[in-house]
Amino acid sequence: RKEVEQDPGPFNVPEGATVAFNCTYSNSASQSFFWYRQDCRKEPKLLMSVYSSGNEDGRFTAQLNRASQYISLLIRDSKLSDSATYLCVVNRAGGFKTIFGAGTRLFVKA
Amino acid sequence: GAVVSQHPSRVICKSGTSVKIECRSLDFQATTMFWYRQFPKQSLMLMATSNEGSKATYEQGVEKDKFLINHASLTLSTLTVTSAHPEDSSFYICSGKGQGFSPLHFGNGTRLTVT
Numbered sequence: 508r509k510e511v512e513q514d515p516g517p518f519n520v521p522e523g524a525t526v527a528f529n530c531t532y533s534n535s536a537s538q539s540f541f542w543y544r545q546d547c548r549k550e551p552k553l554l555m556s557v558y559s560s561g562n563e564d565g566r567f568t569a570q571l572n573r574a575s576q577y578i579s580l581l582i583r584d585s586k587l588s589d590s591a592t593y594l595c596v597v598n599r600a601g602g603f604k605t606i607f608g609a610g611t612r613l614f615v616k617a
Numbered sequence: 618g619a620v621v622s623q624h625p626s627r628v629i630c631k632s633g634t635s636v637k638i639e640c641r642s643l644d645f646q647a648t649t650m651f652w653y654r655q656f657p658k659q660s661l662m663l664m665a666t667s668n669e670g671s672k673a674t675y676e677q678g679v680e681k682d683k684f685l686i687n688h689a690s691l692t693l694s695t696l697t698v699t700s701a702h703p704e705d706s707s708f709y710i711c712s713g714k715g716q717g718f719s720p721l722h723f724g725n726g727t728r729l730t731v732t
Contacts, residue, residue, distance in 0.1 A: 549725070610660050
């Protein structure tokens, strides 16, 4: 079993839909969490950090559930431009160990 | 936001030659640099992790003598693909990270084609 797991998708949703992804992690010592977005043939870009209290940035909301060891990303009012692969990233060991999920592909269609 | 400059962005080389890829952190000190490879329609694969001033730690299956990593300063790391072969053709991406739990910042990648 991988330390960080994501549903690879693809998720196919219409414009305006709300879509949510989860990412589970197996190491309870994981300490910090992030969501990245990767467009085709481009490098990943930081989308948002995930805080214990949850955080929201416009149409994007990230949550952390330590008890169940998962993080989530909610996208409201999906846009065509949201089509990408979403990667979750987990840090532990004082930040010296960084583990990537394999990514979830999202396609938003008109 | 923090910036990592990676170059070249694209390189075509002949089989048997060596290619050096540079990553520079422009506005932060990258205590740790990660090097990844990504084949088409596949996820990022971590190749190695390097801490400034130390030898890189390679992932299983990655040949350290073929993929030479140098991280001599807090702002510069290089990956040299030695004696490149067509199967080494891929998208190589670096990312830098400061101390503690700071997020990763990625270079814009190098698309290597070996003919």
